[in-house]
Amino acid sequence: MNAVIKMRGLSKVYSGKQVLEPIDLDIPAGEVVGYLGPNGAGKSTTVKILIGVTKEFNGSAEVCGFDVRKEPLEVKKRIGYVPEVAALYDSISPLEYLRFVGRVHHMDDALIESRATEMLNLFGLEGEHQTPMFNYSKGMKQKVLFTAAVIHDPSVLFLDEPLSGLDVNAVMLVKEVIAQLAKAGKAIFYSSHMMDVVQKVCDRIIILDKGKVLADGSFAELQEQQGKNKSLEDIFSKLTSGVDHVAMATKFIRSLGSDVLAA
């Protein structure tokens, strides 16, 4: 197996607190890996290390054979990234933004133009290419972000909640694009809270909690370990929380005063 993403003892300590326990992972080309975990589990920290933004960490990490600490520039040339929170320059148009991203990747203007136009049209943004993104909804911005992440044909895609805010048709399109990119040999690191999507899209699922990997395998393998008929949501809840949510909700309401429930 030729790993495109390789982590060896990857960990991070922040202000004396271990936010990421040592992780050893190999992700080959053509695999879609779902990276799941509750808030604060260390998902975004892992992603930021792998895309070469955070340099203070222990252990080693390689993307496409390049050390992310020593050669972050080479890593950045080969990856695409969709961040969790969609933030774009509102006062420029999607085409201007994509031209900026493409030029930084040293792409030809003509190629940027043709790819951007085609991709934006497929996302239903025809006629909006030259409009400033000021009035764009979250979903429209997410489409631009996704296009910006793939426009330079990267080998590895890091997606942090890429479907957030998208309409149903766009969700179906992105899911299919992810599947076909994986078939074309791209590695996809998919971080999300949407269990049903991860269950359908990902070949392999990694569940993380408090910086520690709790489970790693295909959905079928996780079911074998945790219970045959369980959904991914059940498995996730069991591994990361293990509490009775109904009892917790009752307790939550009771904190308002015992008469609230009685009423």
Next chain:
Amino acid sequence: MQVLADVGTRLIRRWGLDGVQMAALARVQRRPGHGGAASAPADVQPRPRWLTVSLYLEFAPFAVLGQIGIAGILFPSFFLGLVFSYTVIMLLFGPLFLRRCTTALLDTSENRVLLHLPISDGTLLAVRLLSIAKHAGFLLFAISLPTAIALAARLGAVALLVFGISLVLTLLFLVAITLAICLVTLRHVKPARIKDGILAFQAVFFILALGVAGLALTDPSFVKGMPEVSRQAWWYFYPPAWMAGLLDYSLMGKTRFNSVLAATAALAPLASFVACIQLFAGGRFTELLSRLEVPRNSAVTPKRLPKWLTRLSEQISALTSGDKQERAVFDLTAKLTQNDWGTKWYVYPFIGGALFNCGLCVVMLRHGPMGGLALFVYCYTPICLAVGVRLIQYSAEWRAAWCHQVLPFAKQGVITSGATKVYICKYLLPIYLVLLAAGAAVWGAAVALNTLFALAVVMLVCVHCFWGATAAYSKDPWLMSKGFEKIGNFMWLPLVVGLIVTHIVLEAVAGTWGVIGGIVVMGGAIMVAFRRLRSRNMPADPVRGWSDENRHLAACKPPST
């Protein structure tokens, strides 16, 4: 005393000030990492001791000008010496304070947390004003210290006391102006255009202030015919003259002229301050804050450049950029500056001021030779524009700057050099083209050459000022004033003074050929500076520019885990 206390209590009750709420708000705003109007995150808090020393050192060359006025070296009249000192103080302090005051007052980042709570307008306004009082007092103290020392040495403790009172009155007057501008804008400008409206009013005010000061200080009769000038009625409308009149009245004996000025100095700032607070405390302040958050669908669409200008901008970008990445930054920054009101707020008044002074010089000195102080006022009025290049790092769209960290820039310096080139091409070159053309047409080649030298100085200062920046449009604009106070940020002043002195010496000693030689050397220095700027690799900034809603927590927690 009792009367004053009664008036104070009545005003506090009338404005609905709530001491408990004020203390609670002030406590929250003092916490490190709080990003609201009053403070900056912990990582941008300057070290006060070094800041003090740095401010004194950096303002010294300008503050000494005020001292000259007080010491009477240039001015035989005590009153006009004071007018000169107060003009210098107000021109140095006024723009900085107006900017800080507006940004603190109009901060909408706390809207979601505060506007639904039962807090009166008076309380909210008072907390915001108090939060900038310390900053303003410190800055004013740093600027006016040499003048204060000169006054105390010449006239004793009473002079110092009256001078201190005049500074407080100056502060109140500037707050009143800020509030009045906000109030007028709120009443007469569409919600989506409020920021643009405030920008326009402040620009007009600043151009007027700069123009009137320029008129006063470059008019030869100001120095020569002093006693005549001091009887002119227009001094009653010139705020530095009010304050000078107050000191003149207290220390040099009572005349009808200085009595009127002293009364104006005492009453005008106080009355305008109380009136503005009174008007704002009745629900208008929260109305202004909520109007500033215009819903997206009713907001004004960002302006687009005409096609020919877009083409010209792209051609300039291709001509000036070293490679594709720098060109990408150039094009992006050119588009962003089009709609960034923070940059416009700073740049337009100075462009207006420079054009105003250029027009003044042409009108007043067109029949005679151009030289001396007038020549340097003509050439160097746009120097403050150079400092404004730092504004390119601050944007309302700073959240979008995460892409600068993720994209494969060969060096981070490419971002800063591309952005600096936009600033120079868009703002500095056009204004200097006007100055060059007017200088050459009215006074001949010598003035044009001196203007060219000044342009080289301004460009070099521009590169210097953007040296420590992380990226273009990557920081929260509300941290702008705090960022400006960081140690080293005022180091442009000694550089400017050094280069201007070199210019004066070259012009005086070697004449036109000296200036030409200077231009060649400066051209080389600019090229070297740009090359070094491009090859810089700045440290990654995990907090600012990263698209993280909880950025304020990032100072205490790992970034977005």
